[in-house]
Amino acid sequence: MEIKPIAFFRSPFTSKFGIPRQSGIAEEVEGKIVFTKPYDSIDAVRGLEGFSHLWIIWEFSANRRKGKDEGEENDAKERNSLTVRPPRLGGNERVGVFASRSPFRPNALGLSCVRIKKVEPGTVTVLGADLLDGTPIYDIKPYIAYTDCHGDARCGFTDSRQWKTVDVVFPPSLQTPFSDSEVRSIVSALEQDPRPHYHHDADRIYAMPFKGYDIRFRIDNGTATVTEVEKITKTQQPQR
Numbered sequence: 732m733e734i735k736p737i738a739f740f741r742s743p744f745t746s747k748f749g750i751p752r753q754s755g756i757a758e759e760v761e762g763k764i765v766f767t768k769p770y771d772s773i774d775a776v777r778g779l780e781g782f783s784h785l786w787i788i789w790e791f792s793a794n795r796r797k798g799k800d801e802g803e804e805n806d807a808k809e810r811n812s813l814t815v816r817p818p819r820l821g822g823n824e825r826v827g828v829f830a831s832r833s834p835f836r837p838n839a840l841g842l843s844c845v846r847i848k849k850v851e852p853g854t855v856t857v858l859g860a861d862l863l864d865g866t867p868i869y870d871i872k873p874y875i876a877y878t879d880c881h882g883d884a885r886c887g888f889t890d891s892r893q894w895k896t897v898d899v900v901f902p903p904s905l906q907t908p909f910s911d912s913e914v915r916s917i918v919s920a921l922e923q924d925p926r927p928h929y930h931h932d933a934d935r936i937y938a939m940p941f942k943g944y945d946i947r948f949r950i951d952n953g954t955a956t957v958t959e960v961e962k963i964t965k966t967q968q969p970q971r
Contacts, residue, residue: 736867738766743916745794745864749925749939750944752818752894753832754787754843755859757919758914761765761848764855764868771853782894784874787860790867791839822928844874867960896922900956908944908960911957919942921948921955 741763744750751757763785766775779785814825814831828836845857855871906914917939925939933951940946940963944951947959 734741734869735769735861736790736869737770738764738868738871740787740860740862740864740866740868742764742860742864742866743913743942744862744863744920744940745943746940746950747863748937749920749941750863751859751861751920751923752861756844756861756923757916758859759915759919760854760860761858761912761916762845762862764857764871766853773852775783776850776852776855779847779855779873780875782875783842784846784875785855785857786872786879787841787843787845787857787862787868787950788840788870789843790869791834791836791841792837792865792867793863794834797946817888818928819889819894826888839873840869844879894923895953897950898922898954899926900954905957905960908962909942913942917946917957921957924950924955926950 742750743762745761751760765771769775770885812835813828814833815828815835816822816825816829817833820826834841841862843861845860847855848858849856899918901914901918901921909917920939920941926937933949936947936958938945938947938951943963945955945959945961947961948955948957950956
């Protein structure tokens, strides 16, 4: 079977670093599904405004690598591995790839549930997505509570291993490039502690690209503090 994108995603996140690890975690994050022809017609989304949420089937396109560098070899090993190390388990315990939501999957397909904000010809604006800017989308389907919601569901290791969020200090003087909703999106993303699970250096400064800016921050004793907001120039654009 050959599948082709029916849309591409527009997101304020232009790098894998900082993207929420699951959909719905950062509910304020706004993005757009932008359809390709012929799906950019209002006919393709007629009736979708009657739903509050939808499923997105998409590709982990940022895992593609060109060349024969070490990064490509490491990514290939991850894709072909039968087990993975979920961040929820501290990155130290392995589970089967099909018992996880690891981005390194046999067919590199992602599944996200998002809230619909606005339906227009050619675009659907959504909230709570965990997709990188430019992500190919292969299908969308409405969320239907009577079949998709299971109140008695067991959730494996996630039932016993809660994800610890961090407090966020974002000085008002650094918030000026962003709207109130964008500030809330940034705070929601930082609360999830986007650092790799093995990083614990309190003095290290990280940079999270967001809507053309680098949000620089450090995390110490359970608190993420934004230290600088810098406009990204063309030469600084992150590689997808």
